[in-house]
Amino acid sequence: MLAGTGVVAGTEQVGDQLYLLHLDLPEIAPLVQPGQLVLVRCSDPDYPAFDPFLPRAFFVFAADRSAGRLSVLVERRGRGSAWLTGRREGDRVLAHGPVGRRITPERLTRHLLLLADGFTGVAALSFLGSEAARGGLAVTLLQNSVNGGLPPHLLQADVEYRSTSPEVGGLLGALPALVPWADELVIAAAPPLLDTLAALRRSRAAPFTLSAGKPIRAVPLFQPRLGAGGGDLLPCGTGMCGACEVRVQGGWRLFCHDGPAFPLEELRLVEDEPGYE
Numbered sequence: 668m669l670a671g672t673g674v675v676a677g678t679e680q681v682g683d684q685l686y687l688l689h690l691d692l693p694e695i696a697p698l699v700q701p702g703q704l705v706l707v708r709c710s711d712p713d714y715p716a717f718d719p720f721l722p723r724a725f726f727v728f729a730a731d732r733s734a735g736r737l738s739v740l741v742e743r744r745g746r747g748s749a750w751l752t753g754r755r756e757g758d759r760v761l762a763h764g765p766v767g768r769r770i771t772p773e774r775l776t777r778h779l780l781l782l783a784d785g786f787t788g789v790a791a792l793s794f795l796g797s798e799a800a801r802g803g804l805a806v807t808l809l810q811n812s813v814n815g816g817l818p819p820h821l822l823q824a825d826v827e828y829r830s831t832s833p834e835v836g837g838l839l840g841a842l843p844a845l846v847p848w849a850d851e852l853v854i855a856a857a858p859p860l861l862d863t864l865a866a867l868r869r870s871r872a873a874p875f876t877l878s879a880g881k882p883i884r885a886v887p888l889f890q891p892r893l894g895a896g897g898g899d900l901l902p903c904g905t906g907m908c909g910a911c912e913v914r915v916q917g918g919w920r921l922f923c924h925d926g927p928a929f930p931l932e933e934l935r936l937v938e939d940e941p942g943y944e
């Protein structure tokens with residue numbers, strides 16, 4: 668993992684509390700791969716403050732590696748994200764990264780279905796979608812959102828974008844129409860939804876009656892040890908603190924080192940489910 672002081676190349680407000688930040692990070696951006704994260708220190712590098720002290724994690728939403736630029740999609744939620752979304756062109760930020768492993772589609776995949784819960788889900792999967800579409804795959808990205816979808820122009824033109832909402836069944840409600848088309852699924856969502864999806868596939872229930880063998884990789888969007896009300900994870904990203912442990916079949920993995928994506932069938936995220944040891 669590298670550290671670099673970047674320069675804000677632009678800030679776009681793309682939703683009510685949603686911003687796209689373009690960062691010139693010549694040390695880090697040329698290295699980033701789909702699925703990876705950067706950690707951003709949310710205080711002025713020239714006059715560092717102790718609050719907020721710990722860097723915040725953001726998935727790489729897009730990158731122009733040759734230009735040394737990457738973009739992050741930031742939902743304004745608290746002190747760190749408020750500071751970051753207030754940055755303007757020319758401001759400086761300190762970042763570390765890349766963190767995590769590349770997500771690469773399976774060799775035989777031609778149709779890739781990306782399922783994104785909320786804006787963090789989209790942030791986790793958009794770079795994968797762009798790179799896969801650039802590599803010739805047909806890509807559909809479905810977003811579930813309570814407060815509107817992403818402006819589709821933010822995604823690469825040949826990524827098909829669809830949105831849904833909890834009122835009409837969310838991601839699970841849209842699956843019967845999409846699973847037969849897909850060769851592979853990647854889902855970024857909270858553990859209860861991942862657990863439901865895994866149970867549907869295990870029992871070969873619809874929409875997996877004929878599709879139980881399709882590869883599904885899952886990006887868990889918060890950590891079970893912290894719990895739903897336990898606040899956001901502030902990862903060290905180095906594999907040292909252990910805060911990002913993810914329960915898998917037969918042990919633990921580190922989200923920042925082994926993730927962010929895991930085979931769905933290996934995850935053991937929900938404590939009262941059979942198989943959670």
Ligand SMILES: Cc1cc2nc3c(=O)[nH]c(=O)nc-3n(C[C@H](O)[C@H](O)[C@H](O)COP(=O)(O)OP(=O)(O)OC[C@H]3O[C@@H](n4cnc5c(N)ncnc54)[C@H](O)[C@@H]3O)c2cc1C
Nearest residue numbers: 723724725726740741742744745746747748790898899900
């Ligand atoms: C893997 C990962 C990927 C993410 N990707 C994105 C993304 O692409 N886009 C996006 O918008 N967000 C993303 N997030 C969330 C983001 O990192 C921040 O957590 C979020 O923006 C809220 O941070 P904040 O500083 O605005 O809010 P705050 O409420 O100020 O802080 C967030 C949390 O940090 C904890 N905290 C704050 N200060 C301390 C302290 N001193 N000591 C200990 N804990 C403290 C608290 O639990 C608090 O709930 C991601 C998070 C993770 C873990």
Ligand code: FES
Nearest residue numbers: 902903906909923
């Ligand atoms: S975030 Fe510290 S070990 Fe993964």
